[in-house]
Amino acid sequence: MFKEFKSLLNLNWIYFFILLIIFWIGEINLYSAAGGSFDPWASSQLIRFLIFLPLFFGIIILEPKFIFNFAEIFLIIIFIGLITTLAFGYTGMGATRWIRIAGFNLQVSEFSKIALIIFMAKYFHKLNAEKTIGLFKSILPLMVSCIFFVLVAIQPDLGTAIIILALGLVVIFYAGIKLIYPILSLTIIFLLSPLLWNLLKPYQQNRIQIFLNPDLDPLGKGYHIIQSKIAIGSGGLKGNGFLEGSQSSLDFLPEKETDFVFAIFSEQFGFTGSILLILLFFVLFLIPVFKTFKLTQLFNKIILFVLSFKIFFEFLINISMTVGILPVVGVALPFMSYGGSSLLSNLIICALILNFMSINENKRMFS
Amino acid sequence: MEKNKISEDSIKILNRRSFIIISIGVLLSFIISVRLFSLQVINFNFYKKKSVENKVSIKLTPPIRGNIYDSKNNLLAGSSSLYEFVVFKYLNKDYFREIKNLDLLIKLDLNFDKIKNRLKNYNDYIGFSVKRAKWEQIVKFEKNKFKFNSIKIIESKKRYYPYKNFSHVIGYMGQPTQSYEHYPKGVFHLEKSYENHLKGTPGKVFSEVNAKGKIIRETSIEKSIKGNDLYLTLDLNLQNYSQSLLPPDKKGSVIVLSVIDGSILSMNSNPTFDAQIFEDRENNKINEFLKDEKKPLLNRAFSGFYPPGSVFKPIPALLGLQRNLINTQTEVFCKGHSSLGDRNYYCWKKDGHGKVNLKRAIKESCDVFFYELAKKINIDDIAILSTKLGLNKEYDIGLSNLGKGLIPDKKWKKAFLEQSWYQGETLITSIGQGYNLTSPLQLATLYSAILNGGKYPIPKLDKKLPTKFIGKKFNSEHQKILINALNSVVQEPRGTAYKLSITNPEFVKIGGKTGTSQVIRIKESEREDDLYKSKEVEERFKDHSVFVGYAPYDKPKYIASVVIENGGSGSAVAAPIAHKILNFAYKNNV
Numbered sequence: 006m007f008k009e010f011k012s013l014l015n016l017n018w019i020y021f022f023i024l025l026i027i028f029w030i031g032e033i034n035l036y037s038a039a040g041g042s043f044d045p046w047a048s049s050q051l052i053r054f055l056i057f058l059p060l061f062f063g064i065i066i067l068e069p070k071f072i073f074n075f076a077e078i079f080l081i082i083i084f085i086g087l088i089t090t091l092a093f094g095y096t097g098m099g100a101t102r103w104i105r106i107a108g109f110n111l112q113v114s115e116f117s118k119i120a121l122i123i124f125m126a127k128y129f130h131k132l133n134a135e136k137t138i139g140l141f142k143s144i145l146p147l148m149v150s151c152i153f154f155v156l157v158a159i160q161p162d163l164g165t166a167i168i169i170l171a172l173g174l175v176v177i178f179y180a181g182i183k184l185i186y187p188i189l190s191l192t193i194i195f196l197l198s199p200l201l202w203n204l205l206k207p208y209q210q211n212r213i214q215i216f217l218n219p220d221l222d223p224l225g226k227g228y229h230i231i232q233s234k235i236a237i238g239s240g241g242l243k244g245n246g247f248l249e250g251s252q253s254s255l256d257f258l259p260e261k262e263t264d265f266v267f268a269i270f271s272e273q274f275g276f277t278g279s280i281l282l283i284l285l286f287f288v289l290f291l292i293p294v295f296k297t298f299k300l301t302q303l304f305n306k307i308i309l310f311v312l313s314f315k316i317f318f319e320f321l322i323n324i325s326m327t328v329g330i331l332p333v334v335g336v337a338l339p340f341m342s343y344g345g346s347s348l349l350s351n352l353i354i355c356a357l358i359l360n361f362m363s364i365n366e367n368k369r370m371f372s
Numbered sequence: 373m374e375k376n377k378i379s380e381d382s383i384k385i386l387n388r389r390s391f392i393i394i395s396i397g398v399l400l401s402f403i404i405s406v407r408l409f410s411l412q413v414i415n416f417n418f419y420k421k422k423s424v425e426n427k428v429s430i431k432l433t434p435p436i437r438g439n440i441y442d443s444k445n446n447l448l449a450g451s452s453s454l455y456e457f458v459v460f461k462y463l464n465k466d467y468f469r470e471i472k473n474l475d476l477l478i479k480l481d482l483n484f485d486k487i488k489n490r491l492k493n494y495n496d497y498i499g500f501s502v503k504r505a506k507w508e509q510i511v512k513f514e515k516n517k518f519k520f521n522s523i524k525i526i527e528s529k530k531r532y533y534p535y536k537n538f539s540h541v542i543g544y545m546g547q548p549t550q551s552y553e554h555y556p557k558g559v560f561h562l563e564k565s566y567e568n569h570l571k572g573t574p575g576k577v578f579s580e581v582n583a584k585g586k587i588i589r590e591t592s593i594e595k596s597i598k599g600n601d602l603y604l605t606l607d608l609n610l611q612n613y614s615q616s617l618l619p620p621d622k623k624g625s626v627i628v629l630s631v632i633d634g635s636i637l638s639m640n641s642n643p644t645f646d647a648q649i650f651e652d653r654e655n656n657k658i659n660e661f662l663k664d665e666k667k668p669l670l671n672r673a674f675s676g677f678y679p680p681g682s683v684f685k686p687i688p689a690l691l692g693l694q695r696n697l698i699n700t701q702t703e704v705f706c707k708g709h710s711s712l713g714d715r716n717y718y719c720w721k722k723d724g725h726g727k728v729n730l731k732r733a734i735k736e737s738c739d740v741f742f743y744e745l746a747k748k749i750n751i752d753d754i755a756i757l758s759t760k761l762g763l764n765k766e767y768d769i770g771l772s773n774l775g776k777g778l779i780p781d782k783k784w785k786k787a788f789l790e791q792s793w794y795q796g797e798t799l800i801t802s803i804g805q806g807y808n809l810t811s812p813l814q815l816a817t818l819y820s821a822i823l824n825g826g827k828y829p830i831p832k833l834d835k836k837l838p839t840k841f842i843g844k845k846f847n848s849e850h851q852k853i854l855i856n857a858l859n860s861v862v863q864e865p866r867g868t869a870y871k872l873s874i875t876n877p878e879f880v881k882i883g884g885k886t887g888t889s890q891v892i893r894i895k896e897s898e899r900e901d902d903l904y905k906s907k908e909v910e911e912r913f914k915d916h917s918v919f920v921g922y923a924p925y926d927k928p929k930y931i932a933s934v935v936i937e938n939g940g941s942g943s944a945v946a947a948p949i950a951h952k953i954l955n956f957a958y959k960n961n962v
Contacts, residue, residue: 134382135381135382136381136382136385137385175393178389178392178393179386179389179390179393180386180389181382181385181386181389232426234411234419235419235422235423235426236423237408237411237412237419238411238412238415238416238418238419238420238422238423239416239419239420239422239423239424240412241412241413241416241420242412242413242416251423251426251427251580271408271412275412276408276409276412276413279408279412280405280408283401283404283405287397287398287401290397291394294390294394297386297387297390298387298390301383303382303386306386310386310390310393314393314397317397318397321397321400321401321404324404325400325403325404328404328407328408328411329407330403330404330407
């Protein structure tokens, strides 16, 4: 089940250190979000990190074959988890997103992204396609993605659901579906968008309307976006400096420790800091991607590429929300937003990436 | 295992697809970067301003209003402490129930709807003043303090007026009416006109607030600056003395003016009011004053306009001298009336004065002398000279209800009555009756003009104002003739006010002129009217008693102008009051 313990030494240390730097930035940011205090967020986020660390290294030395073999089992476990969430879940802020396991409030939907990607990677690997893939052979992964999307969307957690669906589609696209299908489906979605609008919950419609024009409700639902833009804009080129962000320290910024954590960062460190952060995440994304070019096994390629993309993708979606170019749908900023499930799932993803980056394809792998 | 090894083609496809996905990621990053650049670099100033507006709250601290003093630094208006019930919403969610309980405990007669409305959008952390607290209410509240979490007693300042005799001059304060006004402001008389001088500058407490308006810390404080003090020309003792001399049951006024620099030393009006009731918000008393038919709020020395009566006579006399129509030798025979056309114009002395020259005409106030003179005079010339000598003018000394009265001329009559001027009206005007309307202040300036030889100081209430002269010098010979005649009114036997010299020989020697101004010209038909017969109307139509005097008569320093409405003859009522006041001013060297 596990590789030799000393295989840990073959880690891609650059990737690991960039990861640590990002987590450290997140810690600093949570510290400043609390007005210069480890309490309540920075300290508990650090404790979680330390608790998750053995698991992190455990996954790094896991045999890739083990992951390959149990892909379907993971998927079923997650599926049951999502059903359980809906049935017995813990409700907060109008949504049922969490279940309690061993003292943790676990957001199963976060882990469903990983299970889905692993499952689909295995599916396309086994497909062993010569060239591009037809629609028929993509139906099963598409269906699984859609089921997960629906299960999460009715919690309701539209943000996570959209990410799940998008990641599913990215896997299918990456695995080589004929280009005609994505183009066709985008056209259909565009044409059906008025119908989809009516399917949204009123609060979701509201969020989109207010995204388009925050001034509709400056003290109500537009407040988030307006205050977030004020925080970021007032940061300027160089930022107000560490702990000098008045928007965040004075509570003008709602949900500052979770979805709007980037605004706190940007208020303190300005345009320069923000661009550096984007570059840092971009490098974190690219390191595994370069590795994929050297790989020939489809399972390895999909796992590395899509998992790495997942972190970068969520990062981009989150900042787009915060700067007001996408509606606020509730997507966490990886390693920076406060929250256990997000941290754990992203650590698992990074552990998997580190695991698959040190892979030696000369061995006979998935027999 | 071999079958799981994918073909070269398939790998190429995957790698190509990865470039597409990376490109999308790069594109999105680029869009975000552009957006960040727009927010943080291009629109930085806009968001920075918004951010500062968000966090900074400016709380004003009221400045202390400037005091008002008399010429000898006696306090006439100051500030004193007062206590208010103030509610802070953040201290208790149930603040409104506490206000109701407070009203139950201490009868405050609160308007709950109004308070609820005002409080609805009021800042949680800024106190809202519910009502002023009286001493016994404070005691009662303190005993029950534990029941009220959101209500506190807070000290603030109110205006304090120690002497009610100054209310006509100082005025009073009112509530702010404009949104940019934060504190009570002067709304009447000097409090109003000197508002900017007195009000001072509010202090500012800049604090950082959080999204709920709670103060996190005070960042800087600008101290409030006390308003400037105002020093008046009035004299506390003279003002109080003059007021005490006014008959309490009559409407009347006194003004004492300095001949030297135009300082108003005393300005009284009866009935008076107490400005303090406006400060103490005693609404019942305020309403009483507003409704009172005697108009206690009117400053009669400044905005009471009456026919001047005989005190006007120096003007036609001077005009006659200047035009060589008369000289000191010119004599007129007064047989009790003078005729013009088919109408007779009567002298106040039915039997006539006999042979009268200018001096006697003024001394004994012979009307016929002036009728005869007026027959040769153009009314427009009288109007012009009156204006030169201080009548028909607005004196902006800082009081409300500015007015200039009326000195008629042909143009005015054409414009307002659409009639031509009759020479008979010139006769009436020349003895101070007819359309003439002058205020006691204007009469004082008329005599100041005569005593100063034409160039006289503008009256003032503000001691710090420099003395300014207006008018043109006239022939000093003419001035001597006039003053000699005016002195004889009091100093020589048969003068209309000679009685003053006999009753109080120890008083300062004064000169002056009596006047008895007819309130209304009653037509023959009206005399038969039932209304006129009633006593009340008779009182209302009684002549005004007017006297303008100056002291000492040989080297004038003070002018006193006294009008007692419906008081009767000038010599009997107004003159003795003026004499006492002039004597007081002179003896106390006001």
